[in-house]
Amino acid sequence: MTTPLSTDGACFGRVAVVTGAGRGLGAEYARRLARAGAAVVVNDLGVGLDGEADGTTPADEVVAEIRAAGGQAVASGHDVSSWKEAEQLVELAVDTFGDLDILVNNAGVLRDRTITRMTEAEWDSVIRVHLKGTFATTHHAANHWRERHAKHPERVGRLINTTSVSGLFGNVGQANYSAAKAGIAAMTIVASLELGRYGVTANCVSPGAATRMTATLGGDPDDPTRSPGFPAAVVEWLASRHSDGVTGRVFLTSGKRLSVAEGWEHGTPARPSEDLTELDATLRDLLATARPNADMRG
Numbered sequence: 001m002t003t004p005l006s007t008d009g010a011c012f013g014r015v016a017v018v019t020g021a022g023r024g025l026g027a028e029y030a031r032r033l034a035r036a037g038a039a040v041v042v043n044d045l046g047v048g049l050d051g052e053a054d055g056t057t058p059a060d061e062v063v064a065e066i067r068a069a070g071g072q073a074v075a076s077g078h079d080v081s082s083w084k085e086a087e088q089l090v091e092l093a094v095d096t097f098g099d100l101d102i103l104v105n106n107a108g109v110l111r112d113r114t115i116t117r118m119t120e121a122e123w124d125s126v127i128r129v130h131l132k133g134t135f136a137t138t139h140h141a142a143n144h145w146r147e148r149h150a151k152h153p154e155r156v157g158r159l160i161n162t163t164s165v166s167g168l169f170g171n172v173g174q175a176n177y178s179a180a181k182a183g184i185a186a187m188t189i190v191a192s193l194e195l196g197r198y199g200v201t202a203n204c205v206s207p208g209a210a211t212r213m214t215a216t217l218g219g220d221p222d223d224p225t226r227s228p229g230f231p232a233a234v235v236e237w238l239a240s241r242h243s244d245g246v247t248g249r250v251f252l253t254s255g256k257r258l259s260v261a262e263g264w265e266h267g268t269p270a271r272p273s274e275d276l277t278e279l280d281a282t283l284r285d286l287l288a289t290a291r292p293n294a295d296m297r298g
């Protein structure tokens with residue numbers, strides 16, 4: 001089923017790349033950005049949840065859907081975890097639509113295992129797709145934005161990354177995924193500090209929705225509060241002119257909850273000491289009053 005294009009046009013004239021947009025949340029982001037007037041590069045390597053090739057070309061289907069609704073889209077089968085292919089993905093946007101304004105890093109895989117059982121390959125594949133895959137596209141897009149800013153300082157850029165409650169708060173069985181997602185949240189802060197001078201904002205979404213990635217967690221996939229539409233609305237807002245000046249923030253977004261995450265804090269300061277007895281007393285005092293870490297339930 002296709003939805004008519006919005007006349008709101010919050011992203012009219014903007015060019016977007018959405019990675020991992022062949023299914024799940026990314027597909028919804030791509031549809032939504034296209035409805036808001038953006039020309040969209042729908043990127044998806046077409047892999048199983050574990051990152052293994054499964055012979056599918058889901059990006060083509062999303063592109064066909066967007067075009068049938070009157071939008072502009074092109075498919076990309078690039079692997080975002082490849083430095084070269086990430087560069088080619090950025091080039092595809094510029095060659096096809098003349099520019100790149102919005103980069104949504106969303107592609108992801110899962111290889112859950114407890115720390116004692118996790119293999120090197122399971123660690124590497126999740127870190128590669130999420131962490132390197134986010135940095136590689138960001139690096140090439142940032143170079144495009146730096147060069148563009150010199151000629152067109154009026155143009156703005158949007159970097160929208162994807163973290164997770166697993167990365168923000170930690171989750172059993174996901175050392176690889178939590179580490180990658182926490183790294184992405186930290187990397188987004190760095191990007192907000194470095195790219196502002198090129199007119200680029202950098203933010204993160206921590207989404208929640210019924211997709212194949214959450215299928216094993218149980219719950220009704222048709223529960224309307226688990227619709228990818230809720231995170232997609234936040235992504236559209238971040239991609240649009242409505243979010244001008246908003247940068248370096250993490251948005252927790254699902255149909256059940258919407259909030260702006262508040263990150264690590266310094267905590268109450270105490271006098272440092274090299275004396276173990278004194279240090280023991282000081283640390284016990286600090287621990288007695290320090291707030292516990294937030295957890296996945298908020």
Ligand SMILES: NC(=O)c1ccc[n+]([C@@H]2O[C@H](COP(=O)([O-])OP(=O)(O)OC[C@H]3O[C@@H](n4cnc5c(N)ncnc54)[C@H](O)[C@@H]3O)[C@@H](O)[C@H]2O)c1
Nearest residue numbers: 020024025045046047079080106107108164208209211213
């Ligand atoms: N669904 C949730 O509730 C939830 C919660 C927290 C975070 N997330 C994050 O949201 C993002 C989207 O998740 P989803 O639930 O839609 O998952 P999904 O499995 O439905 O979609 C992920 C897509 O990424 C693609 N992909 C994987 N590796 C790729 C690569 N190297 N290059 C290009 N494409 C690649 C896959 O083919 C797939 O279509 C992920 O980063 C995930 O970690 C999702």
